[in-house]
Amino acid sequence: MTKTFNPQGFVPGISLDCVIFGFDQGKMKVLLVRMRGLKDWSLPGGFIKHDEHADTAAQRVLKERTGVDKLFLQQFHLFSDPNRTSDKYNQSFIENNIVTPENIAFFSQRFMSLGYYALANHTKVKPTIDYLSDACEWHFLNNLPDLIHDHREILDMALTKVQQDLQYHPIGQNLLPPKFTMPELQSLYEAILDKEIDRRNFSRRVMSYNILEKLDEHRRGMAHKSPRLYRFSKKAYDTALREGLSNKW
């Protein structure tokens, strides 16, 4: 017998949607789930428990979907259009035992959704389905499937916010392995901003932030000159996260 959703214990009328970005093969991707019986995909989401901070709820949802619990997580917008959700999926929810007919009212009510974005190291993430979904997978930004409700709009705004926040905050800690090369970091920035950056100007700029430690190691094994490895200096990185960077891209 499949477990069904029990609305007990959750704040009604408000949901969370998380746009979880990863960086892989030089491109940005997002983690999407597909609920049982649907062909459209969804952003990983959830609800807020009574007496739970929304940030904590988002952290919980992320942990459940990715197994990772220390992600950079940022609330960015409350989506409140009264017609943002549709009940066209409800029949499918009942047929697929996602929710019992007695509890379908919870889904039929008007929902606002609080949007969060997160940045995750995709190698650490283990996409995990829950009892409501039959798929949880990465999708590259340039090849997204259809999404339910207004999830596409939420995703697009998340990307815009990441691009803006990037102007003033360091990024990468959560998207890259602990040690990385300058070209890898640059490739991340180019993927997020969706534009090319001059190699020489990039490294000069990023070094001027004083958030990188130059290591005496090189990445070997690839063809061509072996690039030097760097890592973020934790203290400086955290300070910059809090206080912002002066320069911009």
Place this chain on the structure above:
Amino acid sequence: MTKTFNPQGFVPGISLDCVIFGFDQGKMKVLLVRMRGLKDWSLPGGFIKHDEHADTAAQRVLKERTGVDKLFLQQFHLFSDPNRTSDKYNQSFIENNIVTPENIAFFSQRFMSLGYYALANHTKVKPTIDYLSDACEWHFLNNLPDLIHDHREILDMALTKVQQDLQYHPIGQNLLPPKFTMPELQSLYEAILDKEIDRRNFSRRVMSYNILEKLDEHRRGMAHKSPRLYRFSKKAYDTALREGLSNKW
């Protein structure tokens, strides 16, 4: 018989708080209300009707408190700390007939609050109390009274957001009279940013945005050289609002 609050028709568990900024005598001020029977002040707030967009609700609240309905209005954060409100005011609410004992549960429940900030021309605003409050007044930022709940935190974040948004968006349309002088505009920027700006650099910069029309009129009557009047060119201003400005302060 005083009218009491009826929670019927409103989405439970979520409220709105509006930080309405005005500009007067070269200083920033905010509109605050005081509920009957309380000594602490509040941000003007309200609730969202079923089937109402949160933005529309905020617009409605603003109109009720100020009489003005075309303000620049911006959602900036959902405050969701489960302990952000306190029920220490509830006894007073009942004693002052703000809410009946049967309806006090609506106020006792956990509330999240969606923060909006608005920019208003204070000469157009007619601060208006409602049946729950006995005062609605402007307070200068440098001399704020105690506020209930986490309203001080909301106010502070609103100010920070305005300062940030100012970097990329034109401002003034809603804070100044239709015609204004360059020193007046500069004084507004200085009040918001809380720092001095060089007169010559300011006017060069602001003119480079191409959102101002130089008028062949001067403000007369004051001592000293009569300053020239400007007005915003509506089309360019709106475009800049949407698309942002390239420069920053």
Place this chain on the structure above:
DNA sequence: TCAAAAGTGTTTCTTTTACACCCATGC
């Protein structure tokens, strides 16, 4: 030894800041 990526330095241009002089007005 060669193709391709990595590393670094210099020049140019643009933007920002700093600063000084003249002008107009009401008293």
Place this chain on the structure above:
DNA sequence: GCATGGGTGTAAAAGAAACACTTTTGA
């Protein structure tokens, strides 16, 4: 006529963008 704030231009400094050559590596 003078004190005070308003208007404008220019030079110096800082920051961003453009650009070219050398080094290293595996194949």
